[in-house]
Amino acid sequence: MSKWFQFRSNPRVRRFGEFSWYLFVFASWLPVAVLANDHFFEITRVNGPSMYPFLNPDKDRSLTRDCVWTWKYDAHDKLARGMIVIFWSPFNPETRVIKRIVGLEGDVIRTKPPYPVATVQVPPGHVWVEGDGDVTQDSNTYGPIAKALIIGKVTHIIWPLNRVGRVNWEEYAAEIRRNS
Amino acid sequence: MGGFRGHPWRICLHAFQTLAFGHYLFNYQYSFGWGYGPSMLPTFLVDGDIIIFDRHHRRGRDVRVGDCVAYHIPVSPDEDGVKRVIGMPGDYILMNSPGASSDRMLQVPKGHCYIVGDNLPWSRDSRDFGPLPLALIKGKAIAKGQISGWHPWKWFKPLENSLTTDVPS
Numbered sequence: 001m002s003k004w005f006q007f008r009s010n011p012r013v014r015r016f017g018e019f020s021w022y023l024f025v026f027a028s029w030l031p032v033a034v035l036a037n038d039h040f041f042e043i044t045r046v047n048g049p050s051m052y053p054f055l056n057p058d059k060d061r062s063l064t065r066d067c068v069w070t071w072k073y074d075a076h077d078k079l080a081r082g083m084i085v086i087f088w089s090p091f092n093p094e095t096r097v098i099k100r101i102v103g104l105e106g107d108v109i110r111t112k113p114p115y116p117v118a119t120v121q122v123p124p125g126h127v128w129v130e131g132d133g134d135v136t137q138d139s140n141t142y143g144p145i146a147k148a149l150i151i152g153k154v155t156h157i158i159w160p161l162n163r164v165g166r167v168n169w170e171e172y173a174a175e176i177r178r179n180s
Numbered sequence: 181m182g183g184f185r186g187h188p189w190r191i192c193l194h195a196f197q198t199l200a201f202g203h204y205l206f207n208y209q210y211s212f213g214w215g216y217g218p219s220m221l222p223t224f225l226v227d228g229d230i231i232i233f234d235r236h237h238r239r240g241r242d243v244r245v246g247d248c249v250a251y252h253i254p255v256s257p258d259e260d261g262v263k264r265v266i267g268m269p270g271d272y273i274l275m276n277s278p279g280a281s282s283d284r285m286l287q288v289p290k291g292h293c294y295i296v297g298d299n300l301p302w303s304r305d306s307r308d309f310g311p312l313p314l315a316l317i318k319g320k321a322i323a324k325g326q327i328s329g330w331h332p333w334k335w336f337k338p339l340e341n342s343l344t345t346d347v348p349s
Contacts, residue, residue, distance in 0.1 A: 031201040
């Protein structure tokens with residue numbers, strides 16, 4: 001009987017060994033979660049009034065915030081007018097922003113007040129994003145955003161329960177065309 | 181080792197977990213890439229240099245003027261580039277190359293940086309597409325080198341930021 005065997009067979013050490021094994025099994029799943037969160041999906045809570053009334057329609061009546069399901073695979077591709085996207089704010093690299101795509105590359109956009117010129121063409125690799133609400137800081141403030149900033153597309157509302165369901169962004173595409 | 185039995189599904193599962201761990205290391209710790217193109221001569225060769233990136237500097241964290249950074253090219257979202265940062269938010273920078281017809285200055289906007297290649301006449305950088313959002317930065321180049329010879333410790337040379345302050349502040 002070696003000293004090492006005695007040490008290993010001590011019940012307290014064995015219990016600790018089992019615990020650290022389960023800890024290791026738990027930790028081995030963390031990178032999988034990171035991978036899924038980086039490239040496939042994420043649940044995001046929406047703060048602020050920028051997408052009112054589509055998201056957070058009860059912003060003046062309740063403190064609860066909407067939760068949305070974001071699909072992140074191929075986030076830079078297959079973008080369309082009307083889609084709701086989440087992207088890194090160009091002004092603050094650590095905050096995420098949720099807005100609706102209004103123009104794709106090459107589109108000529110009629111801008112809104114804070115923007116210095118009346119019309120602008122969206123440059124290659126960029127999109128024009130705007131919030132639905134009146135209180136919003138969007139492309140009219142910081143200009144067209146690079147597609148590479150986009151983290152994912154909002155596909156479903158998952159909270160509150162009375163509005164759970166797919167985001168029908170196609171309806172908004174028609175509206176954008178009518179207004180411009 | 182308890183828990184690891186030789187069942188094929190289990191081996192697949194562990195392979196997947198290992199890949200995910202590699203993805204974590206590559207995206208959040210350190211990564212490497214091959215530099216290509218003349219825009220960063222003489223810091224990086226036109227072809228064949230391997231560059232090591234520190235991903236802790238993703239989204240412009242602790243990036244300073246003079247650092248080489250890897251970034252998503254804003255005008256072609258699926259391509260990456262490596263350039264040198266010459267201006268951080270609030271800095272005043274020359275918009276074109278020294279000696280160009282225009283000597284307009286620009287204050288780098290909030291959350292952006294200004295990047296140019298070391299090889300000024302052969303570089304596509306902020307002089308073409310304007311200030312780069314810091315959120316597009318993937319990492320900072322910390323070493324470069326080539327795999328040649330039998331001594332791995334001789335393959336890579338650290339890249340140092342040559343911009344230092346002469347006057348202690």
